Amino acid sequence: MAAKSTLKNMALCLTAVCLVCSAVVGGAYAVTADPIAEAAKAKTTASIARVLPEFTAEPEQGSIAVDGANYSYYKVPGTGYAIISATSGFGGVLTLMVGIAEDGTIHNTTVLSHSETPGLGAKCTTDEHFISQFRGFDPAAKTLAVKKDGGDLDAITASTITSRAYALAVSNAVAAFNKLNEGGLDNE
Amino acid sequence: MSSKLHFITDGFVKNNPTFVLVLGMCPTLATTTSAMNGLEMGLATMFVLILSNIVISLIAPMVPDKVRIPVYITVIATFVTVLQLLMQAFTPAVYETLGLFIPLIVVNCIVLGRAEGFANKHNVGESALDGLGVGLGFTASLTVIGIVREILGSGAVFGWKFISGDGILAFVMAPGAFLVLGFLMVLFNKYLAKK
Amino acid sequence: MEYFLIIVSAIFVNNILLAQFLGICPFLGVSNKLSTATGMSGAVCFVITLATVVTYLLNRYLLVPFGLEFLQTIAFILVIAALVQMVEIVLKKISPSLYQALGIFLPLITTNCAVLGVAITVVTKEFAFGGGAPHLFNLGEAVVYAVATSLGYGLAMCLFAGLREHLAGNDVPKAFKGLPIALITVGIMAMAFLGFSGIV
Numbered sequence: 001m002a003a004k005s006t007l008k009n010m011a012l013c014l015t016a017v018c019l020v021c022s023a024v025v026g027g028a029y030a031v032t033a034d035p036i037a038e039a040a041k042a043k044t045t046a047s048i049a050r051v052l053p054e055f056t057a058e059p060e061q062g063s064i065a066v067d068g069a070n071y072s073y074y075k076v077p078g079t080g081y082a083i084i085s086a087t088s089g090f091g092g093v094l095t096l097m098v099g100i101a102e103d104g105t106i107h108n109t110t111v112l113s114h115s116e117t118p119g120l121g122a123k124c125t126t127d128e129h130f131i132s133q134f135r136g137f138d139p140a141a142k143t144l145a146v147k148k149d150g151g152d153l154d155a156i157t158a159s160t161i162t163s164r165a166y167a168l169a170v171s172n173a174v175a176a177f178n179k180l181n182e183g184g185l186d187n188e
Numbered sequence: 189m190s191s192k193l194h195f196i197t198d199g200f201v202k203n204n205p206t207f208v209l210v211l212g213m214c215p216t217l218a219t220t221t222s223a224m225n226g227l228e229m230g231l232a233t234m235f236v237l238i239l240s241n242i243v244i245s246l247i248a249p250m251v252p253d254k255v256r257i258p259v260y261i262t263v264i265a266t267f268v269t270v271l272q273l274l275m276q277a278f279t280p281a282v283y284e285t286l287g288l289f290i291p292l293i294v295v296n297c298i299v300l301g302r303a304e305g306f307a308n309k310h311n312v313g314e315s316a317l318d319g320l321g322v323g324l325g326f327t328a329s330l331t332v333i334g335i336v337r338e339i340l341g342s343g344a345v346f347g348w349k350f351i352s353g354d355g356i357l358a359f360v361m362a363p364g365a366f367l368v369l370g371f372l373m374v375l376f377n378k379y380l381a382k383k
Numbered sequence: 384m385e386y387f388l389i390i391v392s393a394i395f396v397n398n399i400l401l402a403q404f405l406g407i408c409p410f411l412g413v414s415n416k417l418s419t420a421t422g423m424s425g426a427v428c429f430v431i432t433l434a435t436v437v438t439y440l441l442n443r444y445l446l447v448p449f450g451l452e453f454l455q456t457i458a459f460i461l462v463i464a465a466l467v468q469m470v471e472i473v474l475k476k477i478s479p480s481l482y483q484a485l486g487i488f489l490p491l492i493t494t495n496c497a498v499l500g501v502a503i504t505v506v507t508k509e510f511a512f513g514g515g516a517p518h519l520f521n522l523g524e525a526v527v528y529a530v531a532t533s534l535g536y537g538l539a540m541c542l543f544a545g546l547r548e549h550l551a552g553n554d555v556p557k558a559f560k561g562l563p564i565a566l567i568t569v570g571i572m573a574m575a576f577l578g579f580s581g582i583v
Contacts, residue, residue, distance in 0.1 A: 005252040013251055017259050021266040021457070028270040029453055035277035043280065069516035088511035090581050095517075117580065118341075119357040161581065210562060213407035214496040261464055261493075265457040273453060291456040291503055295494045297408055362402050363574040370566030374558045381558075 048074050048082040051099025051108045055079040064176055071176040080107065081180065085173040089165040091115035094124070096166065098134075098173035104181075106137040109170060121162030130156050130163065134170060144171040192317055199321030206329035206369075207376040211297040215289045216330060217365040223346045226334025228282050229289060230327025234320070235271055236293050240264045241307040241319035248308035260303045261294070268294045298326060336368050386527050388512040388583050393531035395579040399497055400539040401572060406497030410540060411565060413488060415551070420544035422481070423488050424537030428530070430470060430492050431501050434463050435529035438502040439522060459502050460493075467493045501532050512583065543569060 003009050048059055059074035059082070073083040080101040086093050092115030099107040109131065116122045124130065133153050137144070145151025146163050155163035205211045212233070219229040243263050251259050272290055275283040283290065293299065302322055307315040338344050341359030343351035358364050399405050406427070413423045438459045446452055471489050474482045482489070492498060505525045511517040520528060546568055555564050 003250050003252050005254040009252045010255045013259065014255055017247075017262050021262050024266050025269050025454065025457065028273045032273040032277040036273070039277060039280045086509070086511070086517045088517070093509055093511050093517040118360050119354045210411065211408065213411065214404050214500075217407060218404035258461070258464055261460055262457065265460050269453060269456050272456065288500060288503060292405075292496050292500060294456055294460050295496050295499050297494055300494060358574065362404070362577060363570045365404065366566045366570030366573055370559075370563045370570060373563045373566065377563070378558050 044074070047097045047110055047112060048076065048099070050110045051082050051097050052076055052079050053101070053107060064180055066172070066176050066179050069172070071173070073176065073180070075180075078102075081177055083173040083176050084112065085169040085176070087165045087169040087172065089114060089116055090121045090159070090161045091117055094162070094165045094169060096169045096173070098170050100174065100177045104138070104140060104174075104177065106134050106139065106170065106174070109134045109166075116159070116162050121156070121159045123156050123159060124162050124166055127156050130154065130166075137170075139171070139174045144174065192314065195314060195317035196321035196324065199318070199323070199325035200328060201325075201380070203322060203325065204329060204376070205298045205322055205326045206333075207373050208380075209298070209301070211301055212326060214292065215296065216333065217369065219286055219289055220330055220334040220337055220365060220368075221360045222338040222342070222344075223331055223334040225285055226330035226332075227327060229286055230323070230330040232271060232275070232286065232290060233293050233296060233298065234323025234327055236264065236267045237299050237302060237323045237326075238316055238319035239267045240299055240303055241315040242312055243267075244303045245307040245310060245312050245315035251308075256308070257304075260300060260308075264299050264303065265294045298322065333365075333368055333372060336372065337364055340364070340368075385512045386524070389510075389524060389527050390531040390534075392512065392583040393528055394535035394538060395576065396581075396583050398535045398539055398576050398579075399501070399532050400536055401569070401576045403500070405500040406495050406536055409488065409491060409495055410543070411562065414540055414544040414565075415547050417541060417544040417548060419484075419488075420540045421537070422484055424533070424540045426470075426485055426489060427492060427495065427497065427536055428533030430463075430467060430495075431498050431533045431536075432526065432529045433470075434459075434466055434498050434502055435505055435525055436522070437462055437466065439505060439520075439525050442506045443522075455503065455506070460499055463498050463502070464493045497532075497536060501529055505529065539572070543572065546572075 003013070045059070055076045055078070057077045057079065059076050061072065061074055063070055063072045065071075071083055071085060073081050075081050080099060082097050082099045084095065084097050086095040088094070094114045094116070095112040096109055097112055098109050101107050111125045114122065114124065116124060143151040144153070145167050146153050146155040146160065148155065148160060149164065151167065153163070153167055199205075203209060206216055215229050215233070220226040240260075240263055244260055247259075247263075268291060271293070272283075275290065302318060306318050310318070335345060337359045338346075339355070341355045341357055341364060343349055343353070343355040359368065393399070397403060400407065400410055409423060414420050441458060441462060442455065446454060446458065467490060471482070474485075474489070505520050505528060509517040509519055547565060550564060550568065559567070
């Protein structure tokens with residue numbers, strides 16, 4: 001039924017299959033490269049729109065190192081910064097995007113990815129009371145920590161670790177923002 | 189034509205990959221946290237299954253016996269990569285939800301199993317129908333498991349919540365997958381025994 | 384310290400079988416006897432570690448520098464298939480008895496989701512152990528993670544095989560016999576392992 005398993009046949013067959021498959025994959029890659037880039041950009045822009053006030057300018061991407069950790073950020077001229085900050089949550093890495101207005105107050109935060117427990121830490125994306133605490137939060141006037149740690153934030157019920165990680169991520173973003181400002185990196 | 193249709197119906201009952209053949213367990217347990225996820229995973233797998241069945245039944249006569257497994261794996265991996273790229277471009281949200289399990293379709297025993305056990309011995313038409321049948325059976329199983337887990341675990345069906353708050357969360361977490369699959373298998377076996 | 388955390392996490396907290404759902408097919412198929420379970424776990428451990436090292440290096444020095452990440456799936460699975468073939472040949476020469484004992488299971492390791500799953504996870508997922516910033520594994524951490532993951536695999540396999548040997552001698556209702564009761568048992572095991580979450 002199948003061809004004979006001679007060395008020549010096997011080599012020929014494997015080469016042919018490799019060539020055809022490479023061509024197919026390469027073709028698919030070429031066709032999808034642009035849509036993939038656009039989809040990624042749309043997702044980022046949507047996240048930035050969630051954390052910063054309405055803007056029309058084009059966000060500029062950048063990266064800054066604070067205390068040995070790298071933070072990538074999007075600067076929207078005239079509006080503020082959207083900084084991506086990640087910390088260790090309960091079940092894994094918790095990644096947030098924090099929108100900080102030019103005056104240093106936090107406009108809003110959104111979770112980009114998490115591995116928290118459903119029904120407990122996962123509430124960090126849905127618990128309106130918890131999330132609303134960060135809107136308009138002024139890090140200069142209040143402390144970015146949960147009340148248990150001497151701060152001004154209410155934690156999510158029964159999810160102190162997730163809440164702590166969230167607060168830490170936000171405060172790291174604020175530190176990055178401060179460094180960006182003092183470094184004189186905003187060049188309008 | 190009706191004689192060929194049995195290839196499709198077989199995939200639902202006689203050759204049901206989840207409850208009878210017990211293949212492709214990994215995505216079955218991992219992606220059925222909700223009905224929608226299960227449905228999407230099933231459809232993604234079916235896409236690869238149909239295409240790989242077709243191609244493998246076409247090239248089987250030309251492939252030397254000793255290299256057939258690496259060749260089949262390469263063909264399947266090609267289609268999985270194409271699927272990955274297409275999903276990243278056009279359905280990025282689904283791609284992120286299913287995550288690691290999209291590339292893992294390449295080691296899904298169902299795909300290689302049907303290629304090795306069916307497609308290389310039948311013609312293109314029958315192989316395509318078999319891929320469709322087994323794929324639909326897989327999708328149906330995943331969706332059913334997803335529905336049960338979503339109802340019990342989140343109090344919702346396809347995202348439509350009918351209770352406020354959470355359900356029995358254990359069902360959308362690891363233990364629930366095993367338990368639901370186990371109990372559904374009992375029901376399926378009872379149904380088969382009655383026939 | 385970080386290595387210790389990786390080990391605890393990979394074996395208990397994120398057990399590859401009970402939390403990540405990788406490697407289930409052989410888990411359900413091979414685990415009715417403790418002896419086959421241990422043999423299988425050993426073989427899988429070896430393949431996972433070797434495969435992780437090779438695919439990590441392939442990714443780091445060939446795929447990433449040339450922007451070929453989209454070829455990860457194909458490249459990795461072919462590497463794994465080749466490795467398993469090599470292991471078969473080597474094992475046949477140096478330990479024919481072990482080769483016989485493993486039988487059909489050795490070539491089946493190629494299609495074990497755990498091997499490809501670990502290989503892909505190690506090069507794509509960022510981890511933050513010990514409170515550091517989330518980062519991709521370096522080679523050392525990758526090896527530790529791979530070995531620890533396979534130990535977790537072996538642990539779950541052997542625990543389960545022990546349970547199943549007991550189950551076989553018990554009075555199980557007819558409809559539950561075989562796989563259903565096995566799955567329910569694993570479900571309860573998974574619940575037990577859930578208790579480890581949050582430790583790391």
